[in-house]
Amino acid sequence: MRKSDLLRHNVSHLVVFQSLLQTGNVTGTASELHMSQPAVSRALAHLREMFGDPLFVRAPGGVGPTDRAVQLAPRVSDLVDGLSELIAPQDFDLLSSERTFRIATTDYGAGTVVLDIAKSFSEQAPRASLEIVPFSADVFRDLAEGRLDLVLYADAPVPESLQTEVLFEETYSCLCRKNHPVVKEQRKGAIPLDSFLAWPHALITVFGGRFGLIDSLLKDKGLERHIALRLPYFSTAPLIIAQSDMLLTLPTRTARYFADTGNLECLASPVEIPKFGYIQVWHKRTELDPAAMWLRALIRDCHQT
Numbered sequence: 001m002r003k004s005d006l007l008r009h010n011v012s013h014l015v016v017f018q019s020l021l022q023t024g025n026v027t028g029t030a031s032e033l034h035m036s037q038p039a040v041s042r043a044l045a046h047l048r049e050m051f052g053d054p055l056f057v058r059a060p061g062g063v064g065p066t067d068r069a070v071q072l073a074p075r076v077s078d079l080v081d082g083l084s085e086l087i088a089p090q091d092f093d094l095l096s097s098e099r100t101f102r103i104a105t106t107d108y109g110a111g112t113v114v115l116d117i118a119k120s121f122s123e124q125a126p127r128a129s130l131e132i133v134p135f136s137a138d139v140f141r142d143l144a145e146g147r148l149d150l151v152l153y154a155d156a157p158v159p160e161s162l163q164t165e166v167l168f169e170e171t172y173s174c175l176c177r178k179n180h181p182v183v184k185e186q187r188k189g190a191i192p193l194d195s196f197l198a199w200p201h202a203l204i205t206v207f208g209g210r211f212g213l214i215d216s217l218l219k220d221k222g223l224e225r226h227i228a229l230r231l232p233y234f235s236t237a238p239l240i241i242a243q244s245d246m247l248l249t250l251p252t253r254t255a256r257y258f259a260d261t262g263n264l265e266c267l268a269s270p271v272e273i274p275k276f277g278y279i280q281v282w283h284k285r286t287e288l289d290p291a292a293m294w295l296r297a298l299i300r301d302c303h304q305t
Helices: 003-008 011-023 026-032 037-051 067-087 107-124 139-144 181-185 193-198 213-220 237-241 252-261 290-303
Strands: 056-059 062-065 100-105 129-134 150-154 162-170 172-177 201-204 227-231 247-251 264-268 276-283
Touching: 011 026, 011 037, 011 062, 011 067, 026 037, 026 062, 062 067, 100 107, 100 139, 107 129, 107 150, 107 252, 107 276, 107 290, 139 150, 139 162, 139 276, 150 290, 162 290, 172 237, 172 252, 181 193, 181 264, 201 237, 227 237, 237 247, 237 252, 247 252, 252 264, 276 290
Parallel strands: 100 129, 100 150, 201 227, 201 247
Antiparallel strands: 056 062, 150 276, 162 276, 172 247, 172 264
């Protein structure tokens, strides 16, 4: 038989075959499958046509299988059970799953989102793993082709095939060493603009740009600052700032974290910088994947505001 010939047959009637084998009775099968007796009889007629055999003949108390039906029974049982498993809702057992979730992000995302979910992740899914990979120009293609489960990203446009959810809005703050002269000059927690411009600056530039958003804002006012250091790492820049006279403007969550744990001071920026949203991004094909849904919900519960 050609595969195209299968389109002429209703494979779901194999469930009726399996039930008749077990009940030996049309009435019993109708009750078990919540079908009418005429519907069971029609399904049996279709099965007889499909296999070219009577399959079930009258017997005391109902019907009995022919030799052909007995031969078919194991294979039909495997097919029905296999189809049931195939279309059943996916299960995700948190306690036993050994799945590795791959997330692409910058070290800002790792230091905020991943840092905050790490404890809950290991408690809820003790045998599962997180693998954090660098953010690159290929992340959205990797997401579409199944090499990634999730991308953590600022709220810039993403391809239409991807789903997004805003986790929080982020602002900017300035970091400097604890005993930096600008700490004494601050006014209501902010660095005066003239002091801000008088000192050298470090710039975190993940994708290698020469200037940041704040430089564009300063340029609009006819001003500029001296960028003495450019580097791509959110986690390394504050360590350098703590040992120098440079100022560093970066997302507030990261600034506060380092101010709380290191020899640093977190101050408000004298330049009003627009907020940005931070999002999680996934592909539509994992929209209903129970494991992926759990991970997204874990991140959402820890961060969404």
